[in-house]
Amino acid sequence: MSVITKGKITDIQELTSIAKRIRIKILHMLTQSGSGHTGGSLSAADVAVAIYFSKMKFNPDNPKWEERDRFIMSKGHAAPLLYAIMAEAGYFPGETLDYLRKIESPLQGHPCCKKLPGIEVSTGSLGQGLSVANGMALGLRLDKNPARIFCIMGDGETQEGQVWEAAMTAAHYKIDTLCAVVDNNELQIDGPVEEVMGIEPVHDKWAAFGWHVIDVDGHDMEEILRALDEAERTKGKPTVIIAKTTKGKGVSFFEDKVEYHGVAPSREEFDKAVKEINNG
Amino acid sequence: MGDTTQAGEEQKQISQKMPKATRDAYGETLLELGRKRSDIVALDADLSCSTKTGKFAKEFPDRFFNIGIAEQDMVGTAAGLALAGKVPFASTFAVFETGRAWDQIRLVVCYSNTNVKLVATHGGITVGEDGASHQALEDIALMRALPNMTVIVPADAAETVSVINAVADYKGPVYVRLGRAKVPYVVPDDYQFTLGKAFVFHIGKDANIVAAGIMVDMAKKAAEILSREGIDTGVINMSTIKPLDEETLLRVAESSKLIVTAEEHSIVGGLGGAVCEFVSENCPVTVKRIGTLDTFGCSGDPDALLALHGLTTGNIVDTIKAFFKK
Ligand SMILES: Cc1ncc(C[n+]2csc(CCOP(=O)(O)OP(=O)(O)O)c2C)c(N)n1
């Protein structure tokens, strides 16, 4: 496969149908493995698809290609989403998706950069991705490499103090090659984010930390693309996209259900879910 | 014994220079490395004056990143820099570097196997007056438990120079533990550190002291006293604590009745622990561990603290004598 260049896919229809395929792949993987994180993989799917297929340049045949844009899934439990995208992009054959969480699989429960080329850094302990993204950006800047960095975080994840340490660092060092996304699905494991440990006002917090903040409907492809363009144009400061999403998005019986954070679909649920996605 | 490396002459070969802190040697070496290599970058968490990364910062402001008082972010940022092809040296006090950022070190340094050099200063009790909150006595145990991590504790300023140069060339995660206080020179002038290789001053037929850091100097003094009293005592500078120099340790274990480990660290999980783990499985011999006895430190003058915790030449001598009196 050749280099997938920036802006390759801007057609909303096409991106939307990729997102559908990705959702089905996620559900397939999770059903097959019998465990894994459903809700947060589905909520971030549209944003992740938009980043990978409309914005990023990368080369699946040369995952370490120096000019590639970098992607960090800081909310590592959304590994199924990342794997589905990587399979779609051609990093590995689709059949590999059957081995999610299986012994000696490259598709670890949480992304492992030593087991799967194309993963930039291992994640899974929440709150760490943004710091690594900053470091990458600073290193690339020293080399005058204009590659961009994308980092998706969960909203609950932003309760981690390290996220705000990194938020300060990115603004302090004016890291404008960085575009972070908060997958604002308003749920975490123990319940609604605002009940467990409120993070509002999310927009104002990031703005106060010196970031350019863009609010979007995280399932509206057009809005997402506009936000990604705006992030790219924004100079002198990092950009964060606050994506208002629905946990479990695309499958009515998973949507907004806290109990589907870390539960895989049953066979029956899978069949029903696929029908819904295909008809949706 | 085969390895009595220039035992008689060694005194002459050792630098007559005044004692010097290992952190000072680090600051100078890092600066030198910065001049030679553009891929060297440094990070600190608001302690660059103390850790001596400040020298590098002054000459290479573009390659120095002060992350502020945010050790977790510092380690993550260092990992990112490594992933972008740089060789980051990230420094702060040993307590904060290893304790505050342990999960970060685990995930994005060790598990991700990034080329990050964690060079911590103010290891051990000789931090002194700042007291227990600032005295890392568990850092070696914390770092040693992590897969992929290399752990090094240089004995003096000269060895520190050699160590810092070696780890800059080595690819992979490294923890280097340095101290605040000035320490005398103990390694011969022509000594070159090799990663994973202990330096053998002498292998004793009766007892051997396997030491690291500031305890190497005391071990040598203790060995002189003991040897004069008829107990042939060897001294090994085990500056690489992980991976342990098993070959040398096996020779030491096979040729002596007693091994004493000496470190400015808890007896739990550090050099003493590492030696016990290896010796008990491969060549059981009595091991006595000298270190802090599973306790916190306290404020005080460094020498007074060393005495209080039994980290002295006298205690090494007494420990070995007591064993042979039985
Ligand atoms: C440091 C850390 N603490 C706890 C966990 C366990 N954990 C996994 S997912 C999760 C909730 C995440 O919520 P959020 O960031 O909102 O993610 P999403 O809703 O997108 O799934 C928790 C607590 C973890 N992975 N890392």
Ligand SMILES: [Mg+2]
């Ligand atoms: Mg959430």
